[in-house]
Amino acid sequence: MGRFFDVGDGGPLRLEVRSVDGRDFTLLRRIGYRSDDYDEPFVVPSDLEQFRTDFASVPWMFTWLVPRSGRYAAAAVLHDAIVIEGDYEGPPIDRVEADRIFRVALRELGTPVVRSWLMWAAVSIATMWTMPQRRWRWRGAVLALIGVVTLVGLIATGDLLDLWSVLPWMGQRSLGAELLGGGAAAVVVPSVLALTWGRFARAGIITGVALAFLVHVTLAIAALFGLYRLVERVVTGPGASTGSQSA
Secondary structure, rough: OOEEEEEEEEOOOOOOEEEEEOOOEEOOOOOEEEEEOOOOEEEEEEOOOOOOEEEOOOOHHHHHOOOOOOOOOHHHHHHHOOOOOOOOOOOOOOHHHHHHHHHHHHHOOOOHHHHHHHHHHHHHHHHHHHHOOOHHHHHHHHHHHHHHHHHHHHHHHHHHHOOOOOOOOOOOOOOHHHHHHHHHHHHHHHHHHHHHHHHHHHHHHHHHHHHHHHHHHHHHHHHHHHHHHHHHHHHHOOOOOHHHHHH
C-alpha cells in the first residue's frame, strides 16, 4: 500500500494546479506518494514545463462512466508523471509497474473497486499500445478484442430482437433464456479472446466484459454526441468544434 503527502511540509496531500489551455494542467505544489514497495518516495514536480496532466485520460464517449477528475485526481496526476522517465523524482520503474501503482493509489484514495479496475485496464491498454517490442502484435490483440466483442454484441442484439438467428447461444428461445445466454457469452467470449493479450490478459478480460455489457450505451452516446457536433457546427460555425472539445 502507500499514501500521498505534501512534499513541502510532509502533511496531507494538497493538489493545486494551474490551467495551461483548459485541458492540460501543471502543478503549483509538488505532490509525493510513498509506496510500501519502495524505500524512496515518488515526487511529482511543480511548474515543470515538460510535465502536464489532463487528469484521467478518458475518451469522451466514456466520461459518463469515468469522469476526467474526481477523488482519484491525485492518482491520475501521479500516473501521468511516473509513466515517463524524467517527469518525476523517485525509483526508476517501467510502465507496467506504473500502471500497478496507479491501481493501488486509486483504491487508497477511495475509488470504488470496479471503477479502479476499469481505470487500470484502460491505462494497461495504453501501455500495450506503446510497447516497443512486438508493437503491432499488441495493437492487433487490442483491436481484435474490441472489434470482435463489438460485432458479436451487435449480432446478439439482432438475435434478441428476432431480426435474425445466428448465434448458437441465442436461437429461438424464451426472452429469459436469450438474456441468460447473452449474459454468459458476454463473459466467456471476451475472456477467451483476452488470452491473446498474454501478460495483460486480466486487463483484456475486464475491458472485453465491460465493453460487451456497455457497447450499446457507448454507441448511443457516440451517435448523440456526433449529432450534437453536427448541430453545433451548423448553428455556430466550424470554430465550435474546438470549443466543445476543450469543455
